[in-house]
Amino acid sequence: MSRDITIELTGLHLGNPVLLAAGILGSTGASLKRAAASGAGAVVTKSIGTVPKPGHPNPTMAETACGFLNALGLPNPSYREFADELRVAKEGGVPVIASIFGADAREFREVAEGLAGADAYELNLSCPHAEGYGAMVGTDPGLVEELTAAVKDCTRAPVWAKLTPNVTNITGIGLAAQRGGADAVVAINTVRGMAIDIESGYPVLGNKFGGLSGPSIKPIAIKAVYDLYEALDIPVIGVGGISSWQDAVEMIMAGAASVQIGTAAGRDPEIFRKVASGIISYLDSNRWELSDIRGLAHEVTYASD
């Protein structure tokens, strides 16, 4: 277990390519430090906005056959309060990426500037269950380009655009982010979904519908990453349903430069170390380097070709 899996990602140096995804345990500096201590190569904060938001009423999460639905509704204390948490998070010794959201370019810029010191910014263009934010802006290529350019304009730090799978054509949105100057795209956010309690007819989430995460969405994420890798020139960060090193390897073969773990990290906060060392053993036993498997699914040959 000695193989080097450090990577350079949009100018950041990461000890390994396994990151904490936005919104999972990332609501305080302490919990971000904990993920760093558990072996995450970098950590992404909960999405932060301009003003304190309590989020949607409970229930905000529910379990499905093979995953979770959530409609947290972007609860956050605003960048003013969160700036302190960011400082604490940075004690963790790994890059801290600030996930930010806003209704327009001005808000995005305000939050980015308010969280100066972040090692990178991840633009939440994709949360499927917050009126006026997230996917409400992230389904429009023009807006995506504009918002990305706005944040690029106000910071030297790398800017990642996080995409929603709930569009007809995710590569179109990815290309828009690239045009706006994004240093990387992150795919995917949760898939819109809903569940209903059959004893009462009530939707199980307080917000009625929400976003699906976990193993159910892995095939959807793999396809998105595969397509984005073909279409874009900037790196693709893969997220969606990763719960093991095998899943991470699959995502990397689809073309991911690095992966993020969400739901599964809640279940097992030690997962980062396990996944990273699983990748190392896998590479070792195949005598491969990380770069040998990145995008491998695009290179295989067919008898019919």
Next chain:
Amino acid sequence: MSRDITIELTGLHLGNPVLLAAGILGSTGASLKRAAASGAGAVVTKSIGTVPKPGHPNPTMAETACGFLNALGLPNPSYREFADELRVAKEGGVPVIASIFGADAREFREVAEGLAGADAYELNLSCPHAEGYGAMVGTDPGLVEELTAAVKDCTRAPVWAKLTPNVTNITGIGLAAQRGGADAVVAINTVRGMAIDIESGYPVLGNKFGGLSGPSIKPIAIKAVYDLYEALDIPVIGVGGISSWQDAVEMIMAGAASVQIGTAAGRDPEIFRKVASGIISYLDSNRWELSDIRGLAHEVTYASD
């Protein structure tokens, strides 16, 4: 277990609201009859086109964490050969719905006319993995309206439009079908997805990517049906991840006038009878009629309202 769950659906009289979905076991008259004998309220054929098609190379199906990926690629013997199967299928004694596909209005019409005698037509505007067909046409509202109108124009039988979830706005597509004269919409077809074999880097499907079905997509289907029910005036037929009577009840509460079962019917061809009788017992024990639960999730009240 005596409650009446017969329904009128777009003018068809169904003994129960649990239907066989398109493409599952529906490739021959005999297998459609078998589904009818297993208690299906109606059966939908495999999607039929103008010329014989072998479909994609194997592997055409693979199992995922909580569902299946498939890229059959619309194999079918053409309507000329299939007309005979349709006649056999009708011996089953339940309505037989012909699922049809084509690249343009002319082809759709040709197939519909070639399969005269079908009790209804289901337009496949949604198969996510066949170049030039299915979702390639079903993501464009203008085309959807045109194709629906074209088939309506050449038949007196009801026309159902089957929608893909792989769009930014499924209700926009549903409304287009309604404008085109569709008698019902069917939602959802499979969700685009992909899996990669991590030992070799090969995509596990011969077609590289395909459509996700089974329990994984149920929350996605519930949300689509819920939204379509709010937006449309015509009935919504719910399909996606139903494997039990509980799932069927959930789909009906989301607003489905009837449900279709795909993947789970392959696993257990006797499932139709079980689901139908499960619905009956459920209604019985709650002293409800089927109509009491249809769309119930839209009627519940909230303290905050």
Next chain:
Amino acid sequence: MPVIEKVIDETPYIRTFVLDRTFRANPGQYVMVWVRGVDEVPMSLSYENAITVQKVGDATSAMFGLGKGDRLGVRGPYGNGFTLTGRSILVIAGGVGAAPLASLAELAHSSGISVTTLLGARTKTELLFAERFRQAGELRIATDDGSFGHAGFVTQLLERTDLSDFDGIYTCGPEQMMARILNIVKDSMLDRIQLSLHRYIKCGFGICGACCIDPEGLRVCADGPVFTGIRLANSEFGKYRRNECGMKVHVQ
């Protein structure tokens, strides 16, 4: 989803809802209770098939409107619960904090562990589960208004108790009460005291991060709600907690 089989008035503001389902759980584990159309909130299991609820706000008031035959959404049990060790334990319960502790006392008693309970409430009628604690061992009571037992706080009872008699201390109650207890017990006892925390719980799955406490980032919903004194000694506990937005608010 469970049906309410019986509602027991424990005190004017506290009711027990007996469900038609039994949960295999450690004392101290909790469930997420969904009052449809209103809210979903965490509640300790006060029996293997019941929760005991104090009326404090929207969700709990809505529950007080429910009766026999009504349904509650219940998922869980979640969290770790208390770990029983030793031959003699001290239980300190304040208010509705008695809910998870009564079954702990009963389990200890039936396992041959000697139990002493310090039970506190505002007033006599608000004392919860006094009879259950009495059956399980020795019971000392304090009420703020002196209407029963010691007039004052349970922490005053604690100050008069020789802690060297006990292998473990178990407590649940208002955070200020528990913080004071943590100050009273000597440092040497910190690894033998277990405290059950209340924090804002959103998911209960350990995923959303709403309940994390500083400085270790421990999740009350999944790593807790029970922690040893050592884990809490240099933490936010007793100082601040976070509201629904994740903003710090001082523990009053």
Next chain:
Amino acid sequence: MPVIEKVIDETPYIRTFVLDRTFRANPGQYVMVWVRGVDEVPMSLSYENAITVQKVGDATSAMFGLGKGDRLGVRGPYGNGFTLTGRSILVIAGGVGAAPLASLAELAHSSGISVTTLLGARTKTELLFAERFRQAGELRIATDDGSFGHAGFVTQLLERTDLSDFDGIYTCGPEQMMARILNIVKDSMLDRIQLSLHRYIKCGFGICGACCIDPEGLRVCADGPVFTGIRLANSEFGKYRRNECGMKVHVQ
């Protein structure tokens, strides 16, 4: 995914691929074998850890290019397999149809059931698993060209066999051969003969419908591949099957 441990040349056109994985399966069950970049095809398990493949087209030729250390994608086992009953059975194998039958014969033999095998092939060198059948009981051989045993078809051997000696008949081979067998055995025997069918298999999960046979809509991949004679007597069997498009093609 299994690694090929050994490749055995059984005949000039048939090879056994021994895998590093053992499958718990009934004789007659099959696996789906994925030759990456080429195709995925059904293959009976000829041993608990092996498949035996006749080179007939793209996928099988590609497999003949593989050797020790190479990997095959394998999923399964699928289907029902043969049901062993009685004290004395007759096995009739044609060509590569011997693959699922040899382990059936061995299982029968080791269970104390007496086994008689009629084994047929085009020519002497194409006889498959003769030694395995011989070890399991009595073996009678037919070759089309007379290079070994009876000159002619196994069905001719069958016509000379007194079927009243047997509690069950088990067969796998070319459809024409099996159809002739079904004509030879008396109606009273139809419930005691089990035939393993070859149909175009796409999914193997029983979902896609590619393999359904008329008139009952039985799925060869999931309800079969083994059926009793009764199930097949008035079916498409021996008359037609379907190609990849679902079009009927006559059994030649």
